[in-house]
Amino acid sequence: MYSFEPSEEQKMLIDAVGKYAVNDLRPAAREAEEGRLLPPKLVAKGWELGVLQASIPEAYGGFGDRSAVTGALAGEELAFGDLAGAIAVGTPNLFALPILLGGTEEQKQEYLPKVIEGNWTPYTSALIEFAFDFDPLALKTTATLKGDGYIISGEKAYVPFAKEAEAMIVYAALEGVTQGFVVSKGAAGLSVSDEAEKMLGLNALPTYRVKLDGVKVPKANRIGGDSGFDFERVLASMRVANAAAAVGVARAAFDYARDYAKEREAFGVKIAQKQAIAFMLAEMRTEIEAMRLLMWEAAWKLDTVKDDAFIEAYLASTGAADMAMMVTDRAVQILGGHGYIREHPVEMWMREGRGFAMFTGFTMV
């Protein structure tokens, strides 16, 4: 059957997450962006909503089963509040979910309870590399089997919370195929930049460059053990999450611009009564809906293990990235000169809007 309505349980989650997004994340967003710091209490509160915990089975310390659809619904809501906050709350997902999806039984037993029991703890992953043609399926960082372990060499960029991270999954090409390796804090050859990276947007999110200079990890640290794991599935799930976040940010910008247009007057009428503005809003709303549905379908295909889930997730992520740029740009346009001023959030969303073309790796459902 086709059906376009979240379940009762999902609605309750959306409601709880939505409240946190609007009442906690959004009011803190501007100050966090300017001060380049997310209040730890804010992140802790988001963690307590239990989005990740609800995706991990009881056997590993959680209380539910993973659903990409549910994760995507929550992801959109969080990003609607504030993207930096949303990514921070979900950073441990980047470590836990690949292990849940592709890890061996021992790996799940060892890592999952540590990540999800108790408070938000910085566990993260390192995927992105600082190259214009960065491609998750053709990484420049390499892993080589040597004796009883793997030697990892390369450089990673934009690794959230790398500095404090207890452990991170480092993605590297093993004989040309992307695989994941658990690298613990303080491993020999691992170095993290002192300063957090300065970016076009997302300045509240601490991300770092990470250098791997012949880091040696035991064989047991390869996700999925000796036979490894299906990275494409993880990548698809990152792309769905990226699309969900893009929809959330776009929706934030749309709502703001719509409300503004209904207040602001020019030439004796509300600007929303001018077709030039009203049509922009209509197209923004239409494109948000289009990409939300594509993202939902991709998530559903991941959950139901459809053959074309990988392609669909790619299309959703690519389409949503373009959509987010279009919508956030227009939101600034609708506010005119005021949109350019940092008193309004639309310029921040516009800077974030451009990022979705490369944010894959920041979020996962």
Place this chain on the structure above:
Amino acid sequence: MTIEFETPKPIVQTQFVLKTVAEEMMRAKSRYFDEHEHEIPWDYIEFMHTAMKAMGVGSLAPKEKSNGGEESKEKRPPIAYQMLATQMEMLSWGDAGMYLITPGGGLGAAAVQAAGTPEQKAKFLARFVEEKPTMGAMCMTEAGAGSDTSSIRTRAVLDEKNNEWVLNGEKIFVTSGDKSITEYEKLGKGFIVVWASIDPSAGRAGMRSFVVESGTPGVKVTKLEHKLGIRVSDTASISLVDARVPFDHILGSPTVEKTTTGFKGAMATFDATRPLVAAAGLGVARAALEFLKEKLAENGVQIRYGVPRQKLTNIEREVIDCEIMLKSAWLMVLKAVWMADNKKHNALESSMSKVKAGDVGTKITQKAVEILGPLGYSREFLLEKWFRDAKITDIYEGTGQINRLVVARQILGYSGAELR
């Protein structure tokens, strides 16, 4: 409720059957009827009528109640509109013009379905499952009233003595107008639904629609248009001179309250039909995109899905963008018809799906012709025809602009007076 995208079995089966029809009955004849405008593809019409009667699909006519029906059947979620949208998409993938002359009542039946009483539905819709193929049409547009439907001039006056409505006016651009009211040996007795004012001083509140049967004196086709595309579908001008119809042929209430109920009847029809028209447009777009990919593959061009954008060639990017547009537009159609099936108010979703399909249908067909260069421009292939056919989606059932207005009013909470 859940979020899910599994195509229901009955729809999968119908798609399978219609694909063969589309290939063998439609595409095989597409070029001929494109080049012989106003000729009628009787083979297709008769085949479809027989086939649909046998399968019980494709028509808005009330389904016969199966006697002793099992309880379980009743409980299945309704999918009638989802089924219709899927059929329209697949048949338009075959040939968008030919699809429009599929017997079954078309927009005429849709208007009765949306605004008629149960008695009217029973009376007017039963004919579509009878012996001969039968057509229906809807006449809103006039030379001086297109997007601005409230300024129609056609009048309906009640002749109280005879208890009849007397209609006078000139309608244009009536899809299947000719086949609905001109008497053809091979067709059953069709009807047109004519929009007219019963009280011009009341504006929209005075607008009503009337079922006018084929054979009604004073009603005739005065012109058949020559068009850019969908040429096999007749687009008729119809004049009504003192055309008399029985009192109970008025759809909806016969009295003018100071409300816009009459107009709402028209809008309710559009809520139901816009996603269907969108679906048809997407069928053409899919045909074009599939053809494009096929030709590229023949020429050794592979589309590398999953590769970051900055590493793709321009052609790969364009094809991927087309795919994103098409898939997401189709999901918008599905959501709008799913809402209709589940009796949810879908004015916003319905118009959004039409906005999107109008854009996507034109963009994809235009892109495909562009990318294929000389191949795209040649009449050796149907692609150039699909480019011409697709454009209509952005024009009828409310132009792209009118549907943007509807969407904007919905999201802003504005009336027609506040945003015009």
